Amino acid sequence: MSETPILILGGTGKTGRRVAHQLADRGRSAKIVSRSGGQRFDWQDESTWAPAVDGVESAYLVDSQGGDAAQLLAEFARLAARKGVKRLVLLSARMWEQSEGESMFAAERAVQDSGAGWTVLRPTWFAQNFSEEAFLSDAVIGGEVVLPAWSGLEPFVDAEDIAAVAVAALTEDGHDGRHLRALRAEADVFR
Numbered sequence: 001m002s003e004t005p006i007l008i009l010g011g012t013g014k015t016g017r018r019v020a021h022q023l024a025d026r027g028r029s030a031k032i033v034s035r036s037g038g039q040r041f042d043w044q045d046e047s048t049w050a051p052a053v054d055g056v057e058s059a060y061l062v063d064s065q066g067g068d069a070a071q072l073l074a075e076f077a078r079l080a081a082r083k084g085v086k087r088l089v090l091l092s093a094r095m096w097e098q099s100e101g102e103s104m105f106a107a108e109r110a111v112q113d114s115g116a117g118w119t120v121l122r123p124t125w126f127a128q129n130f131s132e133e134a135f136l137s138d139a140v141i142g143g144e145v146v147l148p149a150w151s152g153l154e155p156f157v158d159a160e161d162i163a164a165v166a167v168a169a170l171t172e173d174g175h176d177g178r179h180l181r182a183l184r185a186e187a188d189v190f191r
């Protein structure tokens with residue numbers, strides 16, 4: 001891959017900003033885009049999409065988290081492939097699979113069908129959900145975190161480890177066409 005900037009959607013978020021920092025540590029520049037930081041990018045404003053992919057060959061994708069996320073992702077990924085982006089790394093989530101192994105995530109399919117190379121990350125819950133203004137942080141501040149875990153063990157993965165895997169997928173060969181799962185919280189165990 002060349003030394004062109006790497007596009008980071010959600011570049012102000014929990015994983016995106018860590019991906020940008022870790023790329024910088026490797027001497028690679030990141031093109032951070034979001035509604036509030038870096039270059040303006042809004043999933044709801046298609047006029048911001050083409051400028052985002054302009055001049056990049058690899059992109060880290062964080063979806064819009066809305067009901068139309070998969071559709072928007074499909075359109076964006078196709079545009080990116082048409083504009084010459086060769087490698088897409090999608091932040092997905094721990095996988096819920098049907099018994100025959102068929103993916104239920106339309107967002108993943110959207111990226112896999114774009115025409116560009118792809119890698120899908122399937123982490124478990126982030127450790128940062130307990131902090132960083134995430135959905136469990138109020139419960140932590142309130143002194144009680146209640147989850148329907150029963151006696152099950154729930155692994156949490158550090159967003160730094162997710163970013164490390166993303167950076168590898170964005171910058172190294174050998175990860176195309178792979179789904180990478182986080183299996184344990186205490187180590188960067190993706191496979």
Ligand SMILES: NC(=O)c1ccc[n+]([C@@H]2O[C@H](COP(=O)([O-])OP(=O)(O)OC[C@H]3O[C@@H](n4cnc5c(N)ncnc54)[C@H](OP(=O)(O)O)[C@@H]3O)[C@@H](O)[C@H]2O)c1
Pocket residue numbers: 009010011012013014015016033034035036037041042043044062063064065091092093094123124125126129
């Ligand atoms: N939290 C977990 O435990 C967990 C586990 C597995 C997977 N995930 C997945 O992780 C993803 C979220 O990633 P994250 O936690 O790194 O991000 P995040 O901290 O939730 O931040 C969201 C990012 O997306 C940007 N954004 C939000 N709405 C946008 C819009 N309409 N247009 C453009 N950018 C927008 C935000 O920036 P602006 O506000 O500046 O636009 C921000 O940079 C979700 O898809 C979620 O399913 C989360």
